[in-house]
Amino acid sequence: MASISEWYAGKNVLITGATGFMGKVLMEKLLRSCPDVKALYILVRPKAGQSMSERVQDMMMCKLFDRVREDNPDFHQKIIPISSELTQPGLAISPEDVQTLTSCINIVFHCAATIRFDEPLKHALQLNVIATQQLLSLAQQMQHLQAFIHISTAYANCNRRHIDEVIYPPPVEPKKLIDSLEWMDDSIICDITPRLIGDRPNTYTYTKALAECVVQQESGKLNIAIIRPSIVGASWQEPFPGWIDNFNGPSGIFIAAGKGILRTMRASNDAVADLIPVDVVINLTLAAGWYTAVHRPKTALVYNCTTGGINPFHWGEIEHHVMSTFKRNPLEQAFRRPNANITSNYLINQYWILVSHKFPALIYDLFLRLSGQKPQMMRIFNRLHKAIGLLAYFSSQDWEWNSDNMNMLMNQLSADDRRTFNFDVRQLNWPEYIENYCIGTKKYVLNEDMSDIPAARQHLRKLRNIRYTFNTVLLVFIWRVFIARSQMARNIWYFVVSLCYKFLSYFRASSTLTQ
Numbered sequence: 001m002a003s004i005s006e007w008y009a010g011k012n013v014l015i016t017g018a019t020g021f022m023g024k025v026l027m028e029k030l031l032r033s034c035p036d037v038k039a040l041y042i043l044v045r046p047k048a049g050q051s052m053s054e055r056v057q058d059m060m061m062c063k064l065f066d067r068v069r070e071d072n073p074d075f076h077q078k079i080i081p082i083s084s085e086l087t088q089p090g091l092a093i094s095p096e097d098v099q100t101l102t103s104c105i106n107i108v109f110h111c112a113a114t115i116r117f118d119e120p121l122k123h124a125l126q127l128n129v130i131a132t133q134q135l136l137s138l139a140q141q142m143q144h145l146q147a148f149i150h151i152s153t154a155y156a157n158c159n160r161r162h163i164d165e166v167i168y169p170p171p172v173e174p175k176k177l178i179d180s181l182e183w184m185d186d187s188i189i190c191d192i193t194p195r196l197i198g199d200r201p202n203t204y205t206y207t208k209a210l211a212e213c214v215v216q217q218e219s220g221k222l223n224i225a226i227i228r229p230s231i232v233g234a235s236w237q238e239p240f241p242g243w244i245d246n247f248n249g250p251s252g253i254f255i256a257a258g259k260g261i262l263r264t265m266r267a268s269n270d271a272v273a274d275l276i277p278v279d280v281v282i283n284l285t286l287a288a289g290w291y292t293a294v295h296r297p298k299t300a301l302v303y304n305c306t307t308g309g310i311n312p313f314h315w316g317e318i319e320h321h322v323m324s325t326f327k328r329n330p331l332e333q334a335f336r337r338p339n340a341n342i343t344s345n346y347l348i349n350q351y352w353i354l355v356s357h358k359f360p361a362l363i364y365d366l367f368l369r370l371s372g373q374k375p376q377m378m379r380i381f382n383r384l385h386k387a388i389g390l391l392a393y394f395s396s397q398d399w400e401w402n403s404d405n406m407n408m409l410m411n412q413l414s415a416d417d418r419r420t421f422n423f424d425v426r427q428l429n430w431p432e433y434i435e436n437y438c439i440g441t442k443k444y445v446l447n448e449d450m451s452d453i454p455a456a457r458q459h460l461r462k463l464r465n466i467r468y469t470f471n472t473v474l475l476v477f478i479w480r481v482f483i484a485r486s487q488m489a490r491n492i493w494y495f496v497v498s499l500c501y502k503f504l505s506y507f508r509a510s511s512t513l514t515q
């Protein structure tokens, strides 16, 4: 049987969401490990004042593609951008492009989605559900299509504790919801959203669950597979360790902790942190594409792409390794020394938010005002609190995912394919991965230079001295204002000091006796 890269040779691949985090890694891996792939057709929209071609040009210059560039400097010739806005009727693809796609595409990877947790329901439905429906109807017209791979999320059914590799009944019939939301005013939709999403935490997980159902209902005779990654993090091995280019999921939290801004967050130390490296997800996705096309399973296979059941790691351990990495490799211009703690206790968290977030932010903003600058720290903290408030749901509890299909797929691969498209997370060394992840946020998200680390360390030492000075001033102030002015406080103070002195003398005496 053909190996994975042999199977992709000569194939035309359609990718949605190619400009996103996972889409880019998917393209890179296809170009590097399947060099004979014929062409990658990518659906791209103009954005932020850049045309479609400018965006694609910029993307190909990205460091992620360095290894592909080395192997094949003309790799860009294999990338064919197609103008498309997924929220528009017919995905806003021109008739000529529809003609091209329907006549040549062999496999579709549908990655595009809105992954925002606070997306208004109508927009999330438009992109995550209706666009999926439209893409499936385009796929039905493709004359040479061999597989359609839909990227979902392991949290689509996060209202369940145990999640099997099946498509669960939808919370509501997608077509009925689409029809009703069409005529509703945005304010009415906003009012009824909490009732609709029910026991799911946001419109993202809700619409991803509906999208799975649409994939099942509209797949017709297509060979379909659904990939459900958990929390997608930086790359583990490929194209190099620690690749990450966004603030989503834990990345923004790691950065905030490394900058010394985040000091406390609600999360359970003992809950499993179901992170999955992006290269693992992409290797599994490409292998699933091959398997779906070659073996044509009778029903759509769902792959839960998770680590928790195979090689568990916990949020408490993540906190420890993130902190220790950022102490050794500090970020530039940290606000305070990195020292974040997670707690599952609501009151303790609120206390630390007040003492370690809001109070320093107020003082710093006061300092900025006094020195004629614009206050900014409180605004940054308000944004951070919004983000951690939305993420805490995922870091405070555990889920159990069945991953039989991932294991089955691994057993179907040849030894060579298992090496080239490695998704065996049993080999993942978490401390090393988290260290590379944190360094990746420094290098690729913040674009900081590793050669500036000595200066960053010097800055941390300066912050430590400021803290010592501040604490000393505070102690003297408390002494002068409260203790020195009241006889009773002075008596208590002398009592505590003499008690400490007696203890010290006692330990010194007993240690001299035992020598």
Ligand SMILES: CCCCCCCCCCCCCCCC(=O)SCCNC(=O)CCNC(=O)[C@H](O)C(C)(C)COP(=O)(O)OP(=O)(O)OC[C@H]1O[C@@H](n2cnc3c(N)ncnc32)[C@H](O)[C@@H]1OP(=O)(O)O
Residues within 6 Å of the ligand: 115, 116, 117, 118, 153, 154, 155, 230, 231, 232, 247, 248, 249, 250, 251, 252, 253, 254, 256, 257, 265, 267, 315, 318, 319, 322, 323, 340, 342, 383, 384, 386, 387, 390, 391, 392, 394, 395
């Ligand atoms: C040491 C401790 C260990 C414990 C550590 C626990 C981690 C626990 C993670 C659980 C993770 C679950 C993940 C589920 C797994 C999926 O299924 S997948 C998809 C994951 N999706 C996401 O992560 C998207 C979440 N993000 C959002 O929904 C929106 O960005 C937010 C958080 C609501 C913010 O919206 P907004 O206020 O409109 O702001 P937005 O324009 O998006 O960004 C504003 C700024 O904040 C930055 N930002 C965005 N997101 C973040 C963030 N998460 N953090 C900080 N900054 C951020 C942006 O880069 C931007 O910066 P500037 O460009 O302005 O400088």
Ligand SMILES: NC(=O)C1=CN([C@@H]2O[C@H](COP(=O)(O)OP(=O)(O)OC[C@H]3O[C@@H](n4cnc5c(N)ncnc54)[C@H](OP(=O)(O)O)[C@@H]3O)[C@@H](O)[C@H]2O)C=CC1
Residues within 6 Å of the ligand: 016, 017, 018, 019, 020, 021, 022, 023, 043, 044, 045, 047, 084, 085, 086, 087, 110, 111, 112, 113, 114, 115, 127, 151, 152, 153, 154, 208, 228, 229, 230, 231, 232, 233, 246, 248, 249
């Ligand atoms: N990141 C994660 O932790 C996880 C992600 N997933 C799933 O993986 C998939 C990819 O996620 P990820 O790469 O992280 O997401 P990104 O937000 O990085 O990428 C989203 C992609 O979708 C495209 N897109 C969004 N809206 C439109 C639109 N209206 N028209 C055309 N294209 C559009 C974006 O294009 P543009 O650049 O133009 O905005 C971008 O290419 C999603 O389906 C997500 O649900 C699942 C589990 C976890």
